[in-house]
Amino acid sequence: SGFGTERVEADIRALLPAARVTRVDRDTVRRRGAIAGVLSQMAAREIDVLVGTQMIAKGHDFPEVTLVGVVSADVGLGMPDFRAGERTFQLLTQVSGRAGRGTRPGIALVQTLYPEHYSIQHAVDQDYGGFFESEMTFRRAMRYPPVASLINVIVRGPSEGEAMDLAADLATRVRQKQSGDLRVLGPAPAPLSRIKGEHRVQFFVKGTARGRMREALTAAVDARADARRRISIDVDPLSVL
Structure with missing residues (x-):
């Protein structure tokens, strides 16, 4: 039982017992310098699998990462927030951008219960213009900012x-x-x-x-x-x- 980063880490260790797995979340980075230490390990290729929350998706460059997986990518779509689609598209775009930054191509795998949702479809296609049009159609219909x-x-x-x-x-x-x-x-x-x-x-x-x-x-x-x-x-x- 269990869910979240700890559950994912446990499953990966069971599936890949020889892999060097590190987890990054609020529990593991409370110590000052913890994030910097993980980044240094990633740069030195001392980590095979990095499991983490959204904090590892933003602003970090991992040139040798070739596979990114997003678990429960649609969880934000269930929030009562009119910007939920925008946030989901933004997160998936950031996360998928972590893969394939080096000399080898990368791939992103997205787990979702709503693969037909426009924010996920456009993120998979890296279609910024398409997402904008879909999001504006939604906001015009519902009279949300910037329409009103x-x-x-x-x-x-x-x-x-x-x-x-x-x-x-x-x-x-x-x-x-x-x-x-x-x-x-x-x-x-x-x-x-x-x-x-x-x-x-x-x-x-x-x-x-x-x-x-x-x-x-x-x-x-x-x-x-x-x-x-x-x-x-x-x-x-x-x-x-």
């Missing part, structure tokens, strides 16, 4: 009920000033519903008239000045988790 503006309002509270009550009050006040294509979605518990003991509830304000959106939200927050420190606002957020 999106404001994420996160409300914190000592209990979910208190956070929900405040978020519902704010959302209602914004709806009272709703006009044009301005829309309010939610509130609902945030995907990361509790951080450092505080409960988190969120709602979204969506539309193309950013000035009108800002006015409606500012009026709502000003009306609840007593709770201002419990409210966070993120315009066109990079993540909605």
